[in-house]
Amino acid sequence: MEKVFRCPGRHGYAVEVSPFIPHRVACAASQHYGIAGCGALLVLDETESGVAVVQSWQWADGLFDVTWSEANEHVVVAGGGDGSLQLWDTANRGAPLRVAKEHTQEVYSVDWSQTRGENLVVSGSWDQTAKVWDPSLSHSLTTLRGHEGVIYSTVWSPHIPGCFASASGDGTLRIWDVKSAACRLAVPAHRAEILSCDWCKYDQNIVATGSVDCSVCVWDLRNVKQPISTLLGHAYAVRRVKFSPFSEATLASCSYDFTVRFWDYRRNRPLETVEHHSEFVCGFDFNLHNPGQVVDCSWDETVKIYTPACLSVGSHNRAS
Structure with missing residues (x-):
């Protein structure tokens, strides 16, 4: 059964399921399609009857991405159009x-590291830089x-400490090593802007990219x-790609x-095309706690x- 939460006047940019609480989702949203106006950060709980608001905050500028802390179930970080990262409880x-404001343009991406033994946040901005932060955001x-x-x-790579991937309007996918503060690999992955990348949860060498050229590419x-692999079928830009945490060969794109x-x-x-929105689909995540369940x-x-x-359980199409 599909459950729907409506947020009038707020256009969704990103969703992420809590790594701690199975029914909890954070959503970063913006007024006026992110072009002008303020933003909203929503924390939602799935209930038996629908979706309920746990917490919501307004921000003076659009919010474009959100990531849950991997160390504290109450903490999220959002990235804003004013160049800020905000740490919310x-x-x-x-x-x-x-509030950390070192970027000079929109922060379009934030991610909390998942490997053991480190606790870091990475941000990507329209100012063409990526910054790595301690979890308190005291300084980059x-x-x-x-x-x-x-x-x-x-x-962040879910396998290799201090390693993250970035995707850019310059058409490249880059792999970075934080310790040496260096780009280890630059891949001319598309002849158009790349809006999203993600790491395979099962293989440290596999990364996917989604582009304005409507394609999803998978790289070794x-x-x-x-x-x-080159996955064709979308009619317009691919906004986000995500690998399944449960099936090695399954990949989603919106x-x-x-x-x-x-x-x-x-x-x-x-495997399947889901058509249940009437506008751009920008955010997507798999539920780590509930195999088969997704949120967008x-x-x-x-x-x-x-x-x-x-x-769904028992599906004959499930990739193995």
Whole structure:
């Protein structure tokens, strides 16, 4: 059963399921499609009857991404159009715990590290830099430069400490080593802007990219001359890509064509297309606690929690 939360006047940019609380979701949203106006950070709980607001905050500028702390179940970080990162506490209805404003343009991506033994946040900005932060956001630990376009996506490797991937308007996917503050690999992945990247949860060498050219490409970082898989079907820009935490070959993408698509990238084939939004679909996440359940958000002012047929228990299509 699909559950829908409506947030009038707020257009969804990103959703992420809590790593601690199975039914909890954070959503970053903006007024006026993020072009002008303020933003909203919503913390939502799935209930038996629907979706309820646990906490919501307004911000003076649009909010474009959100990430949960991997160390504290109450803490989230959001990235804003004013160049700020905000550290919020869901148990505190007031102002953010901290606001860090070092970026000079929109912060379009934030991600909290997942490997054991480190606790870091990475941000990607339209100022063409990525910054790595301590979890209190007291100050950035390092600033990484190399992209020649805006950075749309920054994602930590779930396997390799101190390593993250970034995707940019310059058409490259880059792999960074934080300790040496260096770009280890630059892949000319698309001939158009890349809006999203993600790491495979099962293989440290596999990364996916989603582009304005409507394609999703899957790369083996050991040989980047050409993608190991090119997934075609979206009619407009691919806004976000996410690998399944439960099925090694399953990948999801959402797009400006109003759809969410599920793929078996190993067999290079589509599994399912979900068409339940009436505007750009910008945010997507798998629920780590609930195999098969996913959440997405759209510019049509809704957040939707559902289980697509291809991921449901007993599905014959499930990629292995």
